[in-house]
Amino acid sequence: MSRLFVLVLVCFSFSLAGQDVEGFFGDIRKRIQNKEYFKISGSASARAGLNFFDDRGSGAPQRNQNSNYGFNAGLNLDFLGIKAPFTAAFSNGNALYNLPSYGFAGLSPSYKWITLHAGDRSMNFSPYSLSGVNFRGGGFELKPGKFEISGMMGKLRRARIEDAGSIQDIETAYRRVGQGLKVGFNNEGTKVSASLFASSDRLTLDEEDLDPQLNASPERNMVLTLSGEQKISKLLKVSGEWARSVLTRDENALDLDDPTGQTRLFGLFDPNATTTAADAYNVAVTLSPSFGDLNLRYERVEPEYSTHGSLFFQNDLENITTGITAPLFDNKVTLTANVGLQRNDLDNSAAANNRRFIGSLNANYTASDRLNLNASFSNFTTTNRHKAIAVNNLLVDSVVIAQTQQSVDLTASYLLDALGENVLIASGSYQRAALIRDEEVDQDQLSNFSMLMLSYARQKQEARGSLTGTLLFHRNATPDLNITTVGPNVGYNLQVLGEDGSVGINAGYQIAFTTFLDQPGLESSSDGVLQSGLNFSYQITEKQTVNAMASFINAGGSEARPGYSDVQLGINYGFSF
Incomplete structure (x- = not known):
């Protein structure tokens, strides 16, 4: 793989030589002449908080640590026309949930058709290879003319900012290092590309420090993809992609005496006794008549297909779908729909197989200037990060990796007056998801x-204050327990100190009903949770703001769920450039 990077550098040199060098650096020279050397925009903020917890003798576990602090920045740097978006986030650890302190920082400078990546970044090659996983390292994207070349190298599977509170073991016992290269050509309706992604595990501990019960084995993976798209006419477009993934589950296993060509991946991979190879591919046809878009798509992912470039990959499936996107009734209705069939057990080895109807629907209806309706449904399987809701210390605020299997969303908004000063919103949603453990x-x-x-x-348009009120019903049903919460929440916000400051207050009361299914000895309970909060925001200068907040929770207790009182104080300082 390293030789490929050398080849890319050679190609880059020829590409630069073939460009109009005078025009390429013309913008830089103009910035120097105008003495516009450096520009910066964006914002940065720092926060700190304190927590005061009282279990009132009930033995309830503390929900938050006594103190916390953090820093976030999102800056757009511009040096002589070289634009460099910079992001960073730092936070202290959390001893209560064994969460380490974390730091994320990344920079992506770009000029003309050149983009570089450094630090904590993400790149997408293909949904079948590198997609959805951040890496800590370096990368590049070059787009000279009709050609596209990109590459990356770095440590994989580092939790992202939103994964910092994960209750799942996203990290492995090994340091996973990946590298990849993608080349492509794009010319007025014709697109072709090829990518190669490789990764391997490197031990982070001494052999004697490994817990033998973890059964941790170093893995190695390589994925080759080929894709293309051709616009045949204004109405017709065809596209397709093929990928082969070769995965070794245990690098320490015995080598194969006579490996097959499939596991060798055209001589690029050295397999052993634990190596498997699998293919994935899709073909799509898209029609674009005047009234919208129509598409027909076929996808097949063989059993055991897996890639280190994704947190989780759904395999052993075959989909045949068709879809439409169209505005209807003088653009009052926007409709997007996909329907089809899905089956699994492609190699007839599973104990049970499944053939099912799959589909998704999203419809938006602008009934009038005041009324807007939206409905969506999907039973396509997708992998997402879900945030668990903390209800009276039963669940920890955390992020989990889950497979969403079905979702329904309905929303209606209505302006109660012509000026839009009073708005009523009703919404409902349902989602079924399964937890992902150990892939x-x-x-x-x-x-x-x-x-x-x-x-x-x-x-009110001329008023300094605003009022909100919400009535919420939430239910989370799992095999172990059912939690249902219902209650109102009201909030009021008022501008103070001219237009530089604002004060907000909110209060809510929820009743939590809990039924334990796996512990018959625990009786069902219903407990009240009182929440209130106060926040103050002040704009010190045009570029500086400060925010202070205080919140209080008083949770009633029962035999199954001990009560507690919790007070949180926080302050945040922000600076915009």
């Missing part, structure tokens, strides 16, 4: 989330 979907850990919400907002 396997755990069907025994299904969760069914239901939510109903009715909210009202009032904001």
